Amino acid sequence: MSMLPQWIIEKKRDGEPLVESEIRDFIQGYTTGLIPDYQMSALAMAIFFNGMSSEETSLLTRAMLESGETVNTSSITRPKIDKHSSGGIGDKVSIVLGPLAAACGLAVPMISGRGLGITGGTLDKLESIPGYRTALSSKEFVDIVGKCGCSITAQTPRIVPADRKLYALRDVTGTVPSIPLIVASIMSKKLAAGLDGLVLDIKCGTGAFMKTRADACSLGSALVEVGRSTGLPTRALVTDMNQPIGRTAGNALEIVESIETLRGNGPEDLVTLTIALCARMLVLARAKRDLATASDYAARTLKSGKALGVFADMLALHGGERGVIDDPSLLPRARVVKPIMAASTGFVSRVDAEKIGKACLVLGAGRRLTTDTVDHAVGVSDMVKVGEHVTAGQSLATLHSNRDDAMFEAEELAAAAFSIAGAAVSTAQPLIIEELTGEDS
């Protein structure tokens, strides 16, 4: 008799590796509804405990990819390179990087996600722009990439349906933090987008899913390895997520900061990270011969304003209000705006990304549960950065709120995020911690 689903669960439970047909049959059965949620969640928990080899993870990725349609990108002639971030606080890099990489000559078909917990989502940020549509058909998506070089959209129901189903299930069964499941979820969607290369930004620190450098490197290596074995050239940067990126966290607030960055006036960390990632995308595409040349080119393109033009075109093609670029008041704005004051004079020694993320969550900028709705207007702006000098009574950050009952908790969280030291501190943690190319492993 053919394999029963419970036999496959028992095999993984007992630490035996699963073979191709077992992984394929299980995922296929789950996608079509033949295998119920309760068997999938039991297998997911067994995978959480016993892991998967890099071969099994590749097989799982392929099985998930084959559960649905792939995007037909044959009409796009430019090298198709995407970037994916494991998620952090104030992480608006995609919004700047997509248009920048397009302005540098690449095609960026970016399928992005929504925020959950303290982690923001690129789609939520873009949806704060009046009219911006993230529910495109595959054809519309490819057309927009063809026209302006970049489109940032949501996963369509036909792309990797196994992942849509499995992700929702993992969310409610305690099976999110499993590297093979994370890797298969990310890589199946990237493979479905028909990419020529992928750059990963693996966040590491209090505001990230991976708290330690070792965990972030494990995830990055697993992603790079599955990229290699499935024929998608992939490289990863492990980057710091102990303090938020830039000076804002919250959807519309981050759009304003992204536009300023595309205008050439971005905060140093956001600009550095965006240029570093863009340079890797250009090298992966063989558009530039080395990182130094590529970085220089990306930096000059950002300053030129060309990327802002791509962003404006992308907005318009997605049905968004192009006017927000020159008039941020067209974006949703919070009713209450209140500064957080420094209690002492000195140098900022720490800005705890997790606490800022929690303050945003309390204000309604994020979701506790996937079914929650998001308030696009609220969040934190004008944050001071580690190493900067502040004077007692000076503002450390500004809260934007529509919820009077949440202000007290949000203020406490935000105030506790900032530490001030008497003497100047060296910002020991570099922004880029490690690079994983899959070549030295």
Place this chain on the structure above:
Amino acid sequence: MSMLPQWIIEKKRDGEPLVESEIRDFIQGYTTGLIPDYQMSALAMAIFFNGMSSEETSLLTRAMLESGETVNTSSITRPKIDKHSSGGIGDKVSIVLGPLAAACGLAVPMISGRGLGITGGTLDKLESIPGYRTALSSKEFVDIVGKCGCSITAQTPRIVPADRKLYALRDVTGTVPSIPLIVASIMSKKLAAGLDGLVLDIKCGTGAFMKTRADACSLGSALVEVGRSTGLPTRALVTDMNQPIGRTAGNALEIVESIETLRGNGPEDLVTLTIALCARMLVLARAKRDLATASDYAARTLKSGKALGVFADMLALHGGERGVIDDPSLLPRARVVKPIMAASTGFVSRVDAEKIGKACLVLGAGRRLTTDTVDHAVGVSDMVKVGEHVTAGQSLATLHSNRDDAMFEAEELAAAAFSIAGAAVSTAQPLIIEELTGEDS
């Protein structure tokens, strides 16, 4: 906000002990349908990996008990003592022991189960008797115990509904072999039957769920400990299941052997085990002061024929055909009866219980899946026992079959179960391996 089910799953997944309200809310939610199967199976798999302390197991047992009704046994004045076996091949002990313990003055309200895999089930055996009903209401069950001292019935839907649901789920999600889940399943049902004491027969060997002595002792100790902490005096024997018990395996065939045993003509191992368990039941009930006195009394009662009378009364009260006691031809009989011949002369050195169990399964005496139906007529009879002398060409056992297409495989399995050595072998493994009273731990 109150605990979400996934938070409880995550806690167990991360190795933290669960507290009373978490266990109670989860089981209550699962029973009422508020918590879906996919969260229960994820928690069950996390329990498989991280286990449960004896305190958590007791809380789980209580939560399951409280999911339904309990049997009102207040009308029964005799001490109510039951026996539970972890299951084996040819294990018809309950069918002899229930009536025997009743004949010794105890009340035996026995809620029993069906077979799965190579393990037979007491209910399947009894259902081979024409008319015997195992689906009784709690009231009918108590009435029969009141009238003849013993009733062997199926779990009613209102008794521990959480276990009915969870057991079916575990069966298809690879979460059966988890000691805390096994213990809570057994002990919740025993507590619901309103017992004064419980004797356990934990089988150990090739034909048992627990293959090693260490595993059997772990299960036995966990059961005895939960009995202690929930106020149900419990003791356990760990007994050998490397060769089948008695000389038959298969439903109607085992009824015939049980009746012969109740008549005083039983095989030595079945009689020894039944007396040993009955003695412990009498001591737990404080009906006899020590094991020697109790064993002697049980042995005399078995020889007296009084237990056979109780069995006949129990049959009749369950709607069964009382005539089977004097006329075994009233039981279902197989179309084909074929002996397995000894290939050489010597002493039987091994009868592999697992292989005999598989032969029975192939013939249709058991279930591969819980939804399979059972052929009551088929199985193996007249098995030689370890230590007995056989001559080449003599019968080692007789197969009873209704499936021509299964005979070849069944014969191969049955033949492979028997090993014959040139010289007499000492039967090193004692029948009773270890006793667990919970007092020496």
